[in-house]
Amino acid sequence: MVTFLNLSVTIPVAEKANDYFYVAKPKEMIEKKILEILKDAIGELYGQQPDNSLLQVQKTRPEFQGEYTVVVFPLLKISRKNPEQTAQELGTFFIEKSPEITDFNVIKGFLNLSVSQSYWLGVFNQMLTDNQYGFISEKQGNPLVIEYSSPNTNKPLHLGHIRNNLLGWSVAEIVKSSGTPVKKVNLVNDRGIHICKSMLAWQKWGNQVTPEITDQKGDKLVGDYYVRFDQEYKIEIKQLIESGQDPDWAKNNAPLLLEAKQMLKKWEDEDPEIRELWNKMNRWVYDGFDQTYERMGIDFDKIYYESQTYLLGKSLVEEGLQTGVFYKKEDGSVWCDLTSDGLDEKLLLRADGTSVYMTQDLGTAQLRYDDYHPDKLIYVVGNEQNYHFDVLKLILKKLGKSWASHIEHLSYGMVELPQGKMKSREGTVVDADDLMDEMYQTAKKTTEELGKFDDFTPDEAHTLYQMLSLGALKYFILKVDPKKTMMFNPQESIDFTGNTGPFIQYTHARIQSVLRKATESGIEFSHTC
RNA sequence: GGUCCAGUAGCUCAGCUGGAUAGAGCAGCAGCCUUCUAAGCUGCGGGUCACAGGUUCGAGCCCUGUCUGGAUCACCA
Numbered sequence: 001m002v003t004f005l006n007l008s009v010t011i012p013v014a015e016k017a018n019d020y021f022y023v024a025k026p027k028e029m030i031e032k033k034i035l036e037i038l039k040d041a042i043g044e045l046y047g048q049q050p051d052n053s054l055l056q057v058q059k060t061r062p063e064f065q066g067e068y069t070v071v072v073f074p075l076l077k078i079s080r081k082n083p084e085q086t087a088q089e090l091g092t093f094f095i096e097k098s099p100e101i102t103d104f105n106v107i108k109g110f111l112n113l114s115v116s117q118s119y120w121l122g123v124f125n126q127m128l129t130d131n132q133y134g135f136i137s138e139k140q141g142n143p144l145v146i147e148y149s150s151p152n153t154n155k156p157l158h159l160g161h162i163r164n165n166l167l168g169w170s171v172a173e174i175v176k177s178s179g180t181p182v183k184k185v186n187l188v189n190d191r192g193i194h195i196c197k198s199m200l201a202w203q204k205w206g207n208q209v210t211p212e213i214t215d216q217k218g219d220k221l222v223g224d225y226y227v228r229f230d231q232e233y234k235i236e237i238k239q240l241i242e243s244g245q246d247p248d249w250a251k252n253n254a255p256l257l258l259e260a261k262q263m264l265k266k267w268e269d270e271d272p273e274i275r276e277l278w279n280k281m282n283r284w285v286y287d288g289f290d291q292t293y294e295r296m297g298i299d300f301d302k303i304y305y306e307s308q309t310y311l312l313g314k315s316l317v318e319e320g321l322q323t324g325v326f327y328k329k330e331d332g333s334v335w336c337d338l339t340s341d342g343l344d345e346k347l348l349l350r351a352d353g354t355s356v357y358m359t360q361d362l363g364t365a366q367l368r369y370d371d372y373h374p375d376k377l378i379y380v381v382g383n384e385q386n387y388h389f390d391v392l393k394l395i396l397k398k399l400g401k402s403w404a405s406h407i408e409h410l411s412y413g414m415v416e417l418p419q420g421k422m423k424s425r426e427g428t429v430v431d432a433d434d435l436m437d438e439m440y441q442t443a444k445k446t447t448e449e450l451g452k453f454d455d456f457t458p459d460e461a462h463t464l465y466q467m468l469s470l471g472a473l474k475y476f477i478l479k480v481d482p483k484k485t486m487m488f489n490p491q492e493s494i495d496f497t498g499n500t501g502p503f504i505q506y507t508h509a510r511i512q513s514v515l516r517k518a519t520e521s522g523i524e525f526s527h528t529c
Numbered sequence: 530g531g532u533c534c535a536g537u538a539g540c541u542c543a544g545c546u547g548g549a550u551a552g553a554g555c556a557g558c559a560g561c562c563u564u565c566u567a568a569g570c571u572g573c574g575g576g577u578c579a580c581a582g583g584u585u586c587g588a589g590c591c592c593u594g595u596c597u598g599g600a601u602c603a604c605c606a
Contacts, residue, residue: 056546058546058548073548073586074548074586076586083586109549110549342532343532347603347604350604354604356603357606384600384601386532386533388601413535413600414600479543480542480543484542485600489540489541492554495555499543499555500554502568503554503569506566506568506569509566510566513566518565
């Protein structure tokens, strides 16, 4: 859609530093040409080769005549003439040397150039006839690997994941369209104490229910038991405190928590019964996630599981210990000292030898490198983890991994609601499925009220509502600068007027309608003037 | 407290490599439906670009400081 509307403005002055996002278009050819002629002009008129940074060409503001504007201020030190005179001389040169430039005018230090109609018609025809316009076919070489989504298996996807998924998937597709091979990967956090909590709660109070029995998505069912654990756990703490125990002690020694910890230990010891339960419940969750991803239009080339990478992380820590990059404290815990880099000491292994988040991420990064040898390894992760990624890169560098510099954290801001931040404890988290349902219902209601599509079959109507609601959601979220905290207003997001996805869809529909009616009445398109 | 990020119209957001009079949408007001989809269009009002210095021919954008908000500095992930 964006490519079709040609909304992006490209930068022709120098080859862009980050060529992953560079897509050549015919329109740019004239911009490049203008720059070349400008360079020639300066050479011929003033006898100098200017630095590229002095050559500034931009689109002409709509209130002036012309399509492209040369900013002459930076050139004055070369021309040693006043702005108007310099612009006048350059403009005359353009007319003489370039058939594409038909006219020019000078306003203050701005030289506005008019490009011939036949040139624009040529561009337009190319866009019209090239159905791959704006896309470059895949080049050879190492891929760009991009990780996004990264859910936990103890709760369903929420609004924060939606921003993450849409950003990650979109960046992947944009990069892909520029010809760079892309691997979209997901990292599922499928192990740890939080998973054991839902498992334990299901064992105790689940009565062997399954998603089939409760007619519920698997991720929702498992999430419910995670919540149930927390409720029962709080009751236990309260009782312990009431019986005179210290609150901190109560939190760490509530029977339920101890039981969950035991279960984690059993899991690590590969207890068959626990592993079976773990497999079963995770499968439920994955089925649920798959449905959500599919509806959202999100996909992956490969899914990593932390249960399969944390051991590799541990071996990397061992490696670092041997080379002296890490050190062991008296209690047996392993650390990396980053104070000389302005950061703190970082724990890598607990005293009991179990791994932490960083340990796992080291392993995952190594595995990705081994799998793909990527030129760039992008992580789409919220900005609350900026520090984590600074540390990750630094530690990998200390371990002598040359590819540490290939890691890039695509950091995005939190999504807030009109009533404030989403807080799971306060039940203000917006569930991804619920949100899509709600928007679907609004699309349906609004459409039915307008009565425009009464002749649609149920299938057609369903497709329409799906397109409208997802278009609204995606556009609303993607139009905001990723790094900024954004406000998600459910009311406004499902508004079908103004700067919204549905409005763009509507515009597209009207254009199609014009073309259809033109064809029906036998009008032929002319590609020339 | 240290580090990082943000602050632009009543609200939500654009603003490209520093370039001409800072732009959209929403909300408000005034118009427009026998002809292309009114889920629309046209017009009006609305700004100390958080503040103060600095660099520059030129600063919303770069630098320094201040204020405000957020994140982070866990044997959570």
